[in-house]
Amino acid sequence: MTEENRTPSSQNDPSRREFLFTGLQVAASLPVAFSRPASAGRSPRGQVPFFTTRGVVVTTPDLMTLDWPQRAARAGLTTIGTHVTPSEVSEFIQTERGREFVARCKECGIAVEHELHAMSDLLPRALFEKDPSMYRVNEQGQRSPDFNCCVHSSNAIEVVCENVVKYAEILRPTTGRYFYWIDDGRPMCQCSRCRLYSDSEQSLILENEMLRALRRVDARATLAHLAYARTMEPPVQVKPASGIFLEFAPIGRTWSEPISRREAKEGQHGRYLDWLDSNLAVFGKDDAQVLEYWLDVSLFSSWKRDAKKRLPWKRDVFLEDIAAYADRGIRHVTSFAAYMDADYVKQYGEPPLDEYGEGLRRLG
Ligand SMILES: [Zn+2]
Numbered sequence: 001m002t003e004e005n006r007t008p009s010s011q012n013d014p015s016r017r018e019f020l021f022t023g024l025q026v027a028a029s030l031p032v033a034f035s036r037p038a039s040a041g042r043s044p045r046g047q048v049p050f051f052t053t054r055g056v057v058v059t060t061p062d063l064m065t066l067d068w069p070q071r072a073a074r075a076g077l078t079t080i081g082t083h084v085t086p087s088e089v090s091e092f093i094q095t096e097r098g099r100e101f102v103a104r105c106k107e108c109g110i111a112v113e114h115e116l117h118a119m120s121d122l123l124p125r126a127l128f129e130k131d132p133s134m135y136r137v138n139e140q141g142q143r144s145p146d147f148n149c150c151v152h153s154s155n156a157i158e159v160v161c162e163n164v165v166k167y168a169e170i171l172r173p174t175t176g177r178y179f180y181w182i183d184d185g186r187p188m189c190q191c192s193r194c195r196l197y198s199d200s201e202q203s204l205i206l207e208n209e210m211l212r213a214l215r216r217v218d219a220r221a222t223l224a225h226l227a228y229a230r231t232m233e234p235p236v237q238v239k240p241a242s243g244i245f246l247e248f249a250p251i252g253r254t255w256s257e258p259i260s261r262r263e264a265k266e267g268q269h270g271r272y273l274d275w276l277d278s279n280l281a282v283f284g285k286d287d288a289q290v291l292e293y294w295l296d297v298s299l300f301s302s303w304k305r306d307a308k309k310r311l312p313w314k315r316d317v318f319l320e321d322i323a324a325y326a327d328r329g330i331r332h333v334t335s336f337a338a339y340m341d342a343d344y345v346k347q348y349g350e351p352p353l354d355e356y357g358e359g360l361r362r363l364g
Contacts, residue, residue: 047364050326053175053289054360055079055334056353057115059298060092061305065342069104075357079175080105081115081334086122086163086180089114090170105174113173115224115291115334118180119206121167122160123149131155136189147186151205152193160206161213168217176220177287179247180210185229200231201238208241215243222287227279232272234279245287246279248330255294255312258320273324280328289332290325294318295356296336297344305339310348319359326363333360 054077058068063082072080082089092098105112128135128145134156138144149156164180188194188202197205207225214221224247225231225240250272254265262270280288293299294313301309322333340351 049361050363051322051331051333051360053079053111053332053334054357055081055113055332056295056337056340057081057083057291057334058336058340059083059338060089060098062338062341063092063101064097066340066345067104069101069108069110071353072110072357073108075353076361077110077353077357079111079113079334081113081179082171083115083336083338084117085120086114086116086118086167086171089116090167093170111174113175113177113179114171115179116171116181117184118164118167119148119160119183122163122180123156124159124163127159134159136187137191137194139187139190141190147183148188149206150189150191150194151197151202152189152191157206157209161209164210164213165217168214168221172218176218177222177224177245178210178214179224179226180207181224181226181228182206182231187230197237198231198233198235200225200227200233201235203231204235204238204240204244207244208238211241211243224289225283226291227275228291232275232279234275234282240283244283245289246283247289247291248276248279249291249293250276251293251299255314255317258317258324260320260324276328280330285329287332288330289334290330292321292333292335294321294335295340295351295353296338297340297351298336298338301339308339308344308347311340311351313352313355315352315355315359318356322359322363 056072056077058080060082062068068080093102102112123134125145132143134149134153135143135145136148136150138146149160151157168178182188182203188199194202204225207223211221211223214223222243222245225244226247226249228249228251250259252268253259253272257264257269259269259272262273295311297308297311300311301307325333335356344351
């Protein structure tokens with residue numbers, strides 16, 4: 001999925017340097033320190049930016065080696081999302097380094113969210129022996145603790161909701177926006193009751209229940225429905241509860257061409273746009289979020305942290321992409337920036353965070 005995306009970097013492109021310089025000039029001309037979000041949050045023309053969430057999603061090792069809150073603020077971003085699983089992030093956030101990260105975000109005016117592949121933590125695999133009926137029926141017709149759960153098991157829902165609340169106490173997003181996803185790209189249940197529903201619908205059944213549980217501890221909680229991999233088809237038989245918002249993550253696209261080029265990647269971009277539009281028709285556009293991969297070193301390195309590739313950053317593609325998302329009324333945009341850590345900066349120099357932030361702010 002990532003092979004053809006490895007294109008030469010634009011780091012040495014003179015237009016990039018010029019652009020970056022202009023961005024820094026804008027920042028430097030502001031009356032207060034440009035790491036303050038009140039100033040960095042303005043578009044270059046002084047308007048309030050169209051995109052209200054301008055984020056990055058990074059992993060805990062990235063947070064441990066770079067001052068992400070300061071970098072995000074300097075780039076005019078609003079939000080840092082942590083990743084990958086609830087157990088891992090909750091462990092980090094309770095360390096001294098984790099508490100420091102939260103405090104730095106507050107200082108820099110950066111919102112904190114947690115974007116998590118969650119189901120194996122929310123329904124611990126060790127409970128399989130006690131009650132196999134909570135787990136999914138696999139493609140061979142067997143109950144299996146491999147991934148996800150059976151969404152028609154009331155015991156499973158109960159355990160999942162208890163754990164969602166437990167994690168929410170530790171991982172409280174400053175925005176009220178929660179992200180508890182199913183296991184990464186993994187199939188849902190094939191039991192006689194579940195198989196009448198698509199994977200998107202099974203996810204939504206779970207999300208509606210999780211949101212109800214979250215609201216008991218956080219009255220303003222909203223929860224993402226992730227359209228990604230096996231859940232791109234919009235749900236039909238299950239309706240989102242009020243407070244469920246769409247998160248759209250087109251991982252199978254190419255970043256060599258804009259998402260608006262429908263024929264790109266043998267028509268995959270066209271399919272993504274159709275899925276996006278049909279999902280927006282179900283979930284609404286107001287709180288919808290795009291989760292992109294423009295800055296995702298992990299994807300472009302085939303998820304090998306020890307063999308990091310330079311980001312194939314294409315500013316023009318990025319700008320066309322965000323225009324296509326803005327045309328649809330989407331105001332929340334974030335990108336994975338996983339593996340963007342101290343080692344990456346040492347190997348390849350500064351990543352294009354300022355260009356990313358400036359691009360997101362320029363639409364006013
Ligand atoms: Zn089932």
